[in-house]
Amino acid sequence: MAAIGIRNLSKSFDGFQALSKFSLDVQQGEFLTLLGPSGCGKTTLLKIISGFLEPSTGSISIGGEDITRVPPENRDTALCFQSYALFPHLNVLQNLEFGLKQKRVSRDQRDARVSEVAAKLGLETQLSKLPNQLSGGQQQRVSLGRALVMRPSVILFDEPLSNLDAKLRDQVRVEIRRIQQDYSLTAIYVTHDQSEALAMSDRIVVLNDGKIVQVDTPEQLYAQPKTRFVADFIGGANLITGRVCSQTKENLTSVETLMGQIQTSHRINKSSENVELCWRPERAQIGKGPYCGTIVHRAFQGQFTDLILEENDMIFRIQTNNDRFRVGEVITFSILPDDVVVLEADG
């Protein structure tokens, strides 16, 4: 049985459709990320799961039990807020035990759970401090700890790292994932940061306009985006349209594009004449190859160099480990048929 079952969920606000017939199962112990641009409905979904919003239609169950109309205080979920939402007048210890006191957990149990979580999160020396005496990372840990002591069936994260600086974000990201795995928690994580989603998740749900666009593992989502939206949203992507020319016995399809003929090993619907192709910038193999372009912009990024090429009024992007290329140089490159993905039409 799925830990969370969402069936035909819809939510509208004054005529605006925030979620539309949304169905999804989340497995026990899974780390699932809701990814999408601002206004795509991910936070609305999280608020419906946590009980702060009622869906217009549809249902939600946790562990098989329908909780659609259950108020947040009676749900077995814990939410980590983007703003941390720590109680400013309570110290770290009081923040951590707040929920346990509400649930009337005995003093011994309370002390044991708080000690365990405080040790796990490195908060033992901070227990007597007020939230405003803590750094952003420490506040985030208290927020996480406050949710963890509740031992919820489902833990929900609403963009919890967005207020942290880049370095701390990387560190806390690893900590959240480790703790989720240690406690075998079922987690739903909301973010608009694709790198965060790729690094942390078992599965990612890409949302756009209140609908699921694709649900997949991070690897599949990156390597096999289904639509232009997903390809563009997850990582860098070169998108090009073309006309199907021929199919070979090796199941390779040739597509005529402005770049020239591109071969793909991915299946193409036989009735399709015009198709959209996608290839990732780092998959281009610089050197010999059928394609070429003039470097119009170069950005050194540390581990790799970003090159923007122009050819036949087309702009595309290539990433290489080699930092010797300069603006104005013409380079040739090839792309393996396996690395060229055929996209479905959006929507």
Place this chain on the structure above:
Amino acid sequence: MTMRNWIQIFALLMPGLGLILVLIGSVVYIAIAQSFGYYALLGESAFSTEFWSEVFSRKIFSRAVRYSIYIGFWSAVLSVALAYPLAIWLRKPFPGSIGLGALLKAPLLVHGLVAAFLYINVISYNGLLNQTMQGIGIWAEPRRLQNDSNAFGVLLLQVWKNMPFALLVLTGSVQGISDDVLDAARDLGAGPWARFRKIIAPLTMSGMQAAMVIIFIGALADFTFQTTVGPTNRQSMAQLMVSFKSRGDWHSAAVVGVSLMIIALLGSALLALLTRTVMRGSPR
């Protein structure tokens, strides 16, 4: 700092500080001095504790103190208790909330004396309330409701007049609490009462204390409501002070006045402390 800087700072502080020192300070000084026999308007001025001992020995004074504290305390508590749910309700805007908020604060614009006369019209022997109660058959004959001995009329008017002020102060405090903090409490299992008791009340403590203290001081020294709708068998401290003054006994009036100030000061401190103790609760 140079002398020029000091003079500049002093000059800038003068309009505020000077007003406090000259106006309030001189009044307090005169009242204290007069209570000890100085500044006699009639007769000789000399230091004496006679007025204090005389006033303190009179039963009417102790009754007036108890009565004024009763009015001050319950006016403050009831006004704040009524204002809290309204402030929480009006915390988030909804269609009509601005109009409703303005309507609730309207009593601030009505003078107490006007309100007291309107109230008398409603509760008088042939007033609206008696007519209505008889009309719907609950009372067989009109009842005498004016100047009730428990001073419910005074309390009602005090709350009517002061609740909007408490609402004004508390609305600002309550609106300062972020939605996420309240949602977090709810998510952690806190119901409406627990959210109020453990989150809203402690986070709006300063506003609540300010409202309580200001209402307490105002109601403690009430004269208008007491003389129009208050019980006839007892006097408030302000009423007692005026009655001493009317008889030309300025020294006794000053004793009552200074007592009123001391009670206001101590009462405010106690009320603030009580509020903190009750609303904060024990830390664990």
